[in-house]
Amino acid sequence: MSAAAGHDAADSMRITLKVWRQEGPDRRGRMETYRLADVSPDMSFLEMLDVLNERLIAEGDDPVAFDHDCREGICGACSLVIDGQAHGPEALTTVCQLHMRRYSDGDTIHVEPWRANAFPVVKDLVVDRSAFDRIMAAGGFVATHAGAAQDANAILVPKPEADRAMDAAACIGCGACVAACPNASAMLFVAAKVAHLAQLPQGAPERERRALSMVHAMDAEGFGNCTNHFECMAACPKGISVENIARMNREFLRAALFERPTATAAEGG
Amino acid sequence: MSRIGNALASSVGKKIVMGLTGFLLVGFLVEHLHGNLKLIEDPSGRAFNEYVAFLQGFGPLLLVAELGLALLFLAHVYLAFRLTLENLQARRSGYVVRARRGGSTTGSLTMFYSGALILAYLVKHLLDFRFDARFFADPAALVKQTLAQPGHALAYVGAALVIGVHLSHGFRSAFQSLGVNHPGWNPLLAKLGMVVAFLLATGFAAIPLYFMLSASEGNPS
Structure with a gap:
């Protein structure tokens, strides 16, 4: 096996890809092997897939479907399990x-x-993550009428709480936590949303109702249960801590004990 | 569904009950070990027999306590089966290649299996002692006689080690499920979990080893 003719071996790599191909949600999938002879170490992983797809299109084959959008690590669209690890x-x-230099x-x-059953395959590497949207719709927002923007110092938020809320808010909703969890549980995602909003004055009035309805929505989607392996935290591209799951457990317990369905705090404020 | 039903049936509710029952069962194990160690403290068996008589002295209250304990076990075991089934259902089509990233441990990945082994052992344990007609005549003698047989003794040593593996994840995990996770406490809780697992495993393993070895030395007293 010699280096490809005309290329410096250091600048070009031969890579064998084994890619999951599945024509549709109800079709059987399989691993397909592709050999790429001219991969630059400077390419991103997705650019390497782009090169593969250009070749497949030129050859008249179906390109590999995969999700991507911003390509700068902030949108949460890309979602590949590479060699058994979510996001590689x-x-x-x-x-x-x-x-590819990795x-x-x-x-x-x-x-x-x-x-995960709650993330059914649409095609190849694309999964339907609308389960997360439905969980968000169940309470992952602030429903109180906040009015016009207030003076920056009108509502004081202690710095440590603002930092913890911000750490939870860093979640981009990519679903790597579900992919990495041995039980396909969505606890880290839901916990990040519950913890983020419960710690801020705007989100606090609805914290109890939110914890109950988001957990209920998560269960209804068929995600697994959390058994505290903490694989989610290790896989999370935004470093969301399982401390948020413990916080959600507390929020849920508090809500189960004290929430009153008829008197909504949101309308009272 | 009722309010309590809704809370207990949710994924978070199940976790909380799992953690809470687990904690209470660890409490039971600590007291059980404390009682059992009297077998070694006083090789004549008198101290252990007095302890059994003391417990029996509670009369109907002892039955209430035993029923409560049985309920704890049943709840813990029922949830274990239910959670495991639900978790298997949640990913019916598995990965071709799977790699751990460092979160999970041998203890965490084998909770169901170690739990099932402990359950099987528990049945054997109850049949060997609690439900053996000879037990209440002279408990220490029956223990000595049973554990002098290497087959029985080694099974008990194995069970003690499995309990250690189970608790190596379970103790710390129960805190997390009950909402205790704080950077200031986490290192201590992690260490405490390992210490509790180690002490209970070695403590329980010591008793069958003691009787097996003293029997093989031809010194049954």
Whole structure:
């Protein structure tokens, strides 16, 4: 096996890709093997897939479907399990920010979609994550009428609480937590939303109703239960801590004990 | 569904009940070990027999306590089966390649299996002692006689080690489920979980080892 003619071996890699191909939601999927002879270490992982797709299109084959949008690590669209790890081997990194220099010439890489019943495969590597949208619609927002923008100092938020809320708000809703969880649980995602809003004055009035309805919506989508493996935290590209899950457990317990369905705090404020 | 039904049937509610029953069962194990160690403290068996008589002295209250304990076990076991089934259902089509990232441990990944082994052992344990007609005549003698047989003794040592593996995840996990996770406490809780798992495993393993070894030395007293 010699380096491809005309290329410096250091600038070009041969990569074998084993990619999950599935024509549609009800079709049987399989791993398909593709060999790429001219991968630049400077390419991002998604650019490498773009190159593969251009070749497949030129050859008249169906390109590999995968989700992507911003390609700068903030939108949460990209969603690949690479060699068994959600978003690939780089810590705190979405797939779009994973680069081929992480790999070596001759490597074989397995690419699969997020796998969870609540995230059914649409095609190839694209899964339907609308379950997250329905959980958000159940209470992941502030329903109180906040009025016009207030003076910045009118509502004081202590710095440590603002920091913790911000850490939870960093969640981009990509679903890597579900993909990485041995039980396909969505606890880290829901916990991030519950913890983010419960710690801020705008979100606090509805914290109890939110905790109950978001947990209920999560259960209705068929995600698994959390058994505290903490694989989610290790896979999260935004470093969301499982401390938020403990906070959600407290929020839920508090809400189960004290929430009063008839008197809504939101309307009272 | 009722308010309490809704809360208990939710994923978070199940976690909380799992953690709470787990904690109470650890409390039971600590007291059980304290009682059992009297077998070693006083090789004549008198101290252990007095302890059994003391418990029996509670009369109907002891039955209430035993029923409460049985309920704890049943709730813990029922939730374990239900959570495991639901979790298997949540990902029917699995990964071709799977890699751990460092969150899960041998203890955490084998909770169902270690729990099932402990349940099987519990049935054997109850049949060996609690439901053996000879137990209340001279409890220490029956223990000594049973554990002098290497097959029985080694099964009990194995069960003690499995309890250790179960608690290596379960103790810390129960705190998380009950909402306790704080950077200031986490290192201590992690260590405490391992210490509790180690002490209970070695404590329970010591008793069958003691009787098996003293029997093999031809010194049954």
